[in-house]
Amino acid sequence: MMQQTDLSIALLSESDGPAGAEKMLLHLAEALRERGYAVCPVVPGNGCGWLPAEFRRRAFTPELFVMRRPVDWRCLLGLVHTLRRRRVEVVHSHDFTMAVYGAAVAGILRRPHVITMHGGRYFAGRWSRRVALRYAAGRAAAAVAVSAALQADLATQLRLPRAAIRVLHNGIRPSVGSPDGVRRELGIGAEEPLIVAIGNLYPVKGHLVLLQALHALAEDPAFARCHVAIAGRGEEEAALRAYAAAHGLAEYVHLLGYRADVPDLLAAADVFALPSRSEGVPLALLEAMFAGKGIAASAVGGVPEVVTSEREALLVPSEDPPALAAALGRLIGDPALRRRLGDTARQRAEQAFTVDTMVDGYMRVYASAVGSE
Secondary structure (H helix, E strand, O other): OOOOOOOEEEEEEOOOOOOHHHHHHHHHHHHHHHOOOEEEEEEEOOOOOHHHHHHHHOOOOOEEEOOOOOOOHHHHHHHHHHHHHOOOOEEEEEOHHHHHHHHHHHHHHOOOEEEEEOOOHHHHOOHHHHHHHHHHHHHOOEEEEOOHHHHHHHHHHHOOOHHHEEEOOOOEOOOOOOOHHHHHHHOOOOOOOEEEEEOOOOHHHOHHHHHHHHHHHHOOHHHOOOEEEEEEOOOOHHHHHHHHHHOOOHHHEEEEEOOOOHHHHHHHOOEEEEOOOOOOOOHHHHHHHHOOOEEEEEOOOOHHHHOOEOOOEEEEOOOOHHHHHHHHHHHHHOHHHHHHHHHHHHHHHHHHOEHHHHHHHHHHHHHHHHHHO
């Protein structure tokens, strides 16, 4: 563990909902504070309000901004005023919009700028966004990707040397949950298999593929009473419910919305599923690893950097319901396999994906950024 410091760090987030990047910010902020940093969270003031509320619950004082349009000069000047008032020494921006705004703010204030990218799908399709992010990354003291796969993608999209982008994997602080309340709430017996997925209900998360895999599993009498519970909210809820109803799965598909009790959900699960079409390093995967779950996951993005197939998880191609169904069936039908993979996954997480490991990396980035000014 690196030594403490008294630097003042601004953490800028472009969104405030309960998703992986936002939860990573909370972990990072708490760990930095414990090491002596002054942390200034800067988050949207016109969103759902989850992230600022979580910061306040942890005794931080978040600063709020309102962005009314993609190029909002009033918002930019407000950010400059806020960070000057808070005497911020390092500006640390997360994802595309804040990377661009953070570059401008840091330039005006003459402060070092650090960018962390958690994903790349949402900017890659527009040349103007690629140009803006290339400009921001070129001016930054450090640009960070949460996986080597994302590093390679960013280097290609932005036409930057791969070495110009560092890799720092996410890390978490695990919590131990209790299974009893979840199964009782959902009406699932102890003998009925439960597959849990965690992620907002967006197409990129691949939840429809998971339900298609469940439908394939249900054709085997051995898996006829297998349940799927998905924790998350989003635009695909109606489509997922319609699919479940149309294929006779409504009794076995549980769309839970946002849940704060993820450790309990994982404790109740027999298997964790990650059917995503694209990922960086998903925090839900790390949570499942620390929980020692049998994992079936799409081999996309940074997932193969985190787990190796047949060692810590079963990896399958994305958007392949039969392959996912086969992996889930193996895990459900073989408790010894679940235990072996789960134990190895927990060991891997404890070695490589703790908050302390992540924060040590960012402390080195901050020290280098300040030293380069």
